[in-house]
Amino acid sequence: MTRLPSRHARNCAVLSPRMALLTLLSAGLLAAASVAPGLAAQEILISGGTVVTSEGRFAADVRVREGTVVEIGTGLAAEAGARTIDATGLLVMPGGVDPHVHLGGNRRDDYRTGSQAALAGGITTISNFAFPAGGRTLAQAIEREAALISEQAIADVILHAGINDPETQEGQMTTLAAETGQTSTKIFMVRAAFDAEVPDYMATMDAAGRAGVLTMVHCEDGPILARAVAELTAAGRTSLEYFPDSRPVVGEVVATQRAVAMAEATGAPIYAVHVSSEGALRVLQDARERGLSVFVETRPIYLHFTRQRFEGPDRGLYVGQPPLREQRDQDALWAGIASGSVHVLGTDHVAYRRDEKMDPSQTISRHRAGLNNLQVVRPMLYSEGVVQGRISEERFVAVTSTNAAKLFGLYPRKGTVAVGSDADIVLWDPDETRTIRDEDMFSGTGFSVYSGWEVTGWPVMTLRRGEVVYEDGEILAGAGSGELLRRGRWQAP
Ligand SMILES: [Zn+2]
Structure with a gap:
């Protein structure tokens, strides 16, 4: 820590x-x-x-x-x-509920400073990911984080058990929900090994769905991204200036289509994290219209910046996965928040210092992804969204609190101001x-x-x-x- x-x-x-x-x-x-x-x-x-x-x-x-x-x-x-x-x-x-936060590890926020940033920004429930290491179970990974939370946290916390090895996880979903009370998990389609393990991931997603566990999915296609990086590298274009080109929209779209197909085939719900593009959002909107349990999160930086930032000298600050996109993508995400087809604004808070983010040795294949967002995500959304007339106050509350409380099994204890709810x-x-x-x-x-x-x-x-x-x-x-x-x-x- x-x-x-x-x-x-x-x-x-x-x-x-x-x-x-x-x-x-x-x-x-x-x-x-x-x-x-x-x-x-x-x-x-x-x-x-x-x-x-x-x-x-x-x-x-x-x-x-x-x-x-x-x-x-x-x-x-x-x-x-x-x-x-x-x-x-x-x-x-209602206090904010942020279901997409990364704390601890080699980063600069633990549960204490992460809580402080959150509470100062009007967020009262944060999250973290618990990855089982070295043959441990999902429940043991949760237990390890629970000890840190009891020492450090000030905000309330929920945990998502991350899946490293899908082969061993299927039988653990029921345990996860029943014994730890943590009803969400996460898979990364972007991993190089993903394609070889699709049957195991589908079995895991299916088991999660039956256990009432929501599967969060990072939708980027490993092979498409790898090809883009290889082509840029061969052309000598490894600087972060080319970061958006190294993770093209098509890689996000095709992975999103596949995640939707996996949800449809298994009947399990999925939650697409950090959706960045109009194309991926359309795939998810279409799935919703067909009645699938498919839910959408976007990330604050996509609402406030476009890929133009990679033309400037401080481009390292904006590196995140997926990358910043075009103006039309930003417009589609704002429209999705206004219409209700984007359900959650999750910060994807990752705490690196400015000098770490600006480290000039970073390339399209070696970089520090993510940035800290917890303290100002709500002020930025209120100012740029509500005050600018793009979204209503009710939508502001929905995407920063209520919808996440519902999707992550906290509602109505969290996510609203109502008699009987936590204050x-x-x-x-x-x-x-x-x-x-x-x-x-x-x-x-x-x-x-x-x-x-x-x-x-x-x-x-x-x-x-x-x-x-x-x-x-x-x-x-x-x-x-x-x-x-x-x-x-x-x-x-
Ligand atoms: Zn993340």
């Missing part, structure tokens, strides 16, 4: 006595009778705001007790000792205009590719299970207060 301290680390490592008390209270470990009068014990009343869910928006107060939303209505009165939060002029939205709430100032700055980032990378962008709409406070965990630029909860969530089976959004 990375040990690089973020500049905010000192503020966050230790719970203040008040927050420690609140944590205990919300965990139900202290009797109400022992609470000193005047302390904001179990109740928080969020008053005067506008609640926004994926279904609509309405003026309402929200009463939170013991980590849960217990009442929504107008003119609610605070109980004695409650903390009242004035949300006049603010949106009261994972972000108070959002729709009018606040800010310039994104490296120095405000909690990620261990210390930078944002969006630095310098002026955005309108900003999270001012985040509650996770009823605890104020982010306020006025500070993280208020300590490492280990986040939980690994047990999940049910997937639901269609």
